Amino acid sequence: MQPYNDIALVAPVSLPYERRSERSAAWFTGTAFARMLDRAGLQKHDIDGLAIASFTLVPDSVVSMTEYLDISPGWLEQIPMGGASGPVAVRRAARAVQAGDAEIVACIGADTASADTFADLVENFSRFSTDAVFPYGAGGPNTVFAMITRNYMEKYGAEREDFGRVCIAQRENALAAGTAVFNKPLSMQDYLAARPISEPLHLFDCVMPVAGAEGFLVMTVARAESLGLPYARILAAGERHNAWPDDDVHFRAGWSLYRDQMYEQAELGPGDMDFLQTYDDYPVISMVQMEDLGFCEKGGAAEFVRTRPLTWNGGGLPHNTCGGQLSAGQAGAAGGFLGTVEAIRQLTETALSNQVADARAGMASGYGMVNYDRCLCTSAVILGRGGE
Amino acid sequence: MTGQLMPPASRSRLWQQVNEAAAAGLFRLQVCSGCGTVQYPPQEFCSHCLADELPWEQVSPMGEVLSWTTTHASTNRFFKGILPFHVGMIKLDCGPVLIGYLVAASLHTGSRVQVTGMPDKSGQTVFLAGPPGTDPAAEYSKLLEE
Known part of the structure; x- marks a missing residue:
């Protein structure tokens, strides 16, 4: 795979999440776009590439957005990969810039949330889901991931407290960042006493649907430096979809198939990562990512989280340093950008009071799209601090 | 029945075959005529060999x-x-x-x-x-x- 030489990620932007919004996904997209331009000191016509991931932008698309934003880009991409869309946007946009198809690409994940958007989304998510999952309680991903979680617990001896450790550390990170929808401390007692949603999942294992947007700009390092912008570099990236289709119950995913290639390309190992931003739709999936991305052995994540601090300043593996979706809420496809955007913030020293000291390299991974009994899409990037 | 809450009624066109089998008291799924793979949920082609003849047959x-x-x-x-x-x-x-x-x-x-x-x-x-x-x-x- 060709290296991603000299590509810069700049202007990480997160719009504050809202529990409910009357505004459209187009507003969240456009407002994130404006904020990114402002951060970078650019005019909208400087942007000649646009990549968007959104569930609720329909009936509009990235095409409609060009008219709403009154821009005339020469490169467009719509990424239908939900929680995997952030690292995938990095890959697509980086290649476009490398090939000269675009000079500056704006990558945005944005979704709104009204009383009905989440229920409507779940009802019509896929044909398999409509026929064979939704009629069993309309629980959406909770039903499927409850069963994935139980299987993981029985297979590897993980306990509820282990998932609790992930959630509690993320809440501490969220409190440090100060931006999350959930802004009260979470104790193990609170975690264990929470009401059941779909056993073994309880309230704090599940993400709250919210409205929000996340985005960043992709350009050459030369351009970023000429603009005087702090940037992160892409050291490696990968994606794999519908991996391990013969596993009856999902316990590993595509990351396991390309993580070695990524570390080789980055000339770094998991021990060199100053942080890890996983896709945390459920804590079990963060633990599967710790395993499949090589931070511990397969099945070893429970032991890993028992012994390794996961907070931003705990001296272990800073994990989901802004609190992740389990604290911030899940802003649809923006949730797929959250980890990537936080990774860029950390590497450009623009995080809030949750800045990991001397962060030089880190990983962000994505995971999305429950078609039937698991998510199909996986993605990951290794990023490094710019100028090094 | 007015006002009574109902479970979700939306299904794909293929689901009618599942309804007909259940009405007959049978457990029938699609079995690929090319390779014998049993499909569920219903598909229009075999996910294994990609053949598109998938008759509904009684299975265990x-x-x-x-x-x-x-x-x-x-x-x-x-x-x-x-x-x-x-x-x-x-x-x-x-x-x-x-x-x-x-x-x-x-x-x-x-x-x-x-x-x-x-x-x-x-x-x-x-x-x-x-x-x-x-x-x-x-x-x-x-x-x-x-």
Whole structure:
């Protein structure tokens, strides 16, 4: 795979999440776009590439957005990969810039949330889901991931407290960042006493649907430096979809198939990562990512989280340093950008009071799209601090 | 019936075949005429060999519970009225993994179960699973067509 030489990620932007919004996904997209331009000191016509991931932008698309934003880009991409869309946007946009198809690409994940958007989304998510999952309680991903979680617990001896450790550390990170929808401390007692949603999942294992947007700009390092912008570099990236289709119950995913290639390309190992931003739709999936991305052995994540601090300043593996979706809420496809955007913030020293000291390299991974009994899409990037 | 809450009625066009089999008291799934792979959920072509002749044939309704959950929350008003209920992933002896309602007696990983298709209150077939030779309907009377 060709290296991603000299590509810069700049202007990480997160719009504050809202529990409910009357505004459209187009507003969240456009407002994130404006904020990114402002951060970078650019005019909208400087942007000649646009990549968007959104569930609720329909009936509009990235095409409609060009008219709403009154821009005339020469490169467009719509990424239908939900929680995997952030690292995938990095890959697509980086290649476009490398090939000269675009000079500056704006990558945005944005979704709104009204009383009905989440229920409507779940009802019509896929044909398999409509026929064979939704009629069993309309629980959406909770039903499927409850069963994935139980299987993981029985297979590897993980306990509820282990998932609790992930959630509690993320809440501490969220409190440090100060931006999350959930802004009260979470104790193990609170975690264990929470009401059941779909056993073994309880309230704090599940993400709250919210409205929000996340985005960043992709350009050459030369351009970023000429603009005087702090940037992160892409050291490696990968994606794999519908991996391990013969596993009856999902316990590993595509990351396991390309993580070695990524570390080789980055000339770094998991021990060199100053942080890890996983896709945390459920804590079990963060633990599967710790395993499949090589931070511990397969099945070893429970032991890993028992012994390794996961907070931003705990001296272990800073994990989901802004609190992740389990604290911030899940802003649809923006949730797929959250980890990537936080990774860029950390590497450009623009995080809030949750800045990991001397962060030089880190990983962000994505995971999305429950078609039937698991998510199909996986993605990951290794990023490094710019100028090094 | 006016005002009565109903379970979701939307299904793909292929689901009519599932309804017809359940009405006849049969457990029929698509079996690829090219390679014999049993498909579930329904497809228009075989996911293994990509052939598009998938006749509906009677297959074994027996299987094993891979995992399960007890659901205590739903955003759907009908399902809120029948909480809590149990859902399982069942590895059918004929191949596919099927998600279905489980009776309380089968809430163990590895339980042997028999799957039965029955019409719910919307008239669409749902699959229920319980110990072989038993009738799973009694535990789900609020879900099923009277």
